[in-house]
Amino acid sequence: MARWVLHVDLDQFIAAVEILRRPELAGLPVVVGGRGDPTERAVVSTASYEARAFGVHSGMPLKLAVRKCPEAVFLPVDGPAYDEASAVVMEAVRAHPGAVVQVLGWDEAFVGIETPGPDVAEAVAHAEAIRAEVLEASLLHCSVGVGDTTVRAKIATDFGKPRGTFVLTRENWFEVMGERPTTALWGVGTRIAARLAAHGYDTVRQLADASDDVLAAEFGPRMGPHYGRLGRGLGATRIDDTPWVARAHGRETTYQSNLTDEGEIAAAIGSLSAQVVEDIRREGRACARVHLKVRFAPFFTTTRIRKLAEPTWDAADIAATALELLRDLGDDRPIRLLGVRAEMVPPVGGYEPPRTTGRGGPAASPPRD
């Protein structure tokens, strides 16, 4: 018997959902982001493959996207539509025989599979079946990475895109990844890569061979060795389908014109706090700590945290604490962005694994003792 990790990832998910309900957009460059107005301060959530051919990609300001591709169709983000499509997809994945499913976001999930024999072809057969089942249920195409760890499966998916399957295991890890830059790893961004490069670790293979002592001295006793393991493709081999429990909910808004007026700022914090309270009420857990995030013009962002004397459900308490945090900053530059986050009282007994799911979260977290 062998254990495999599959990573299922929908192709251009958000754009695909939009094209599904507006078939006349098929084959056109489609860019989804913000309110769909490329003159506003907002960024691209997803671009269709046709738009990507013009150099448009996720995270790019809409203002830049429209320059790169003036003929693109710009659409607003419609979260509820993606929630609905995602639910259909995940239901199809969960229905696959033997699948243990850990959802990572709207458009991706890990699937644990056990096969009778050791041959990876058996895992690939599951991957192909899941792709067909997802397509049948949702009319959406996906790609699947097959691996012997979460890290390898996750990275494999990119090589399978679009509409394909790719296998990445101990057997071909270094052959495929060894000479690639460390940023090709899930969990290594440009900052970490720069610090690794300062020690002479530029490629995945160099990181894999790095000394744990050097890594620990640079990144700490937990994260250092963790990066070494990433370089070797190591990660979880077993998928945990424990439902994810939110730690916090937050709301933030980038204002089309900067805020300077005190009353305007207080009103903005009040509105954000009210939205946050709606979200934590749905969870049934009170707010224990308030986080304030502020981006001052031109582009300086900072956050502050304050624990509340007593957990609260009251938006006015949260707003008052957020305003206090802002006042304590003593910075009166114009504000581009405000965010209020409510960190919730942990459930009795603390949080169960998995810790790294929900939308976002550090990709492959180091193991905890």
Add this chain to the structure above:
DNA sequence: TCTGGGGTCCTAGGACCC
């Protein structure tokens, strides 16, 4: 070009207690 909005986790250092 001008940088969203939703998240999670790690590290470091200070305060405080024993």
Add this chain to the structure above:
DNA sequence: TCTGGGGTCCTAGGACCC
């Protein structure tokens, strides 16, 4: 006068992912 070592709690800040 000089001041250990362990533990916990808290905040600030950084990093990453989708």
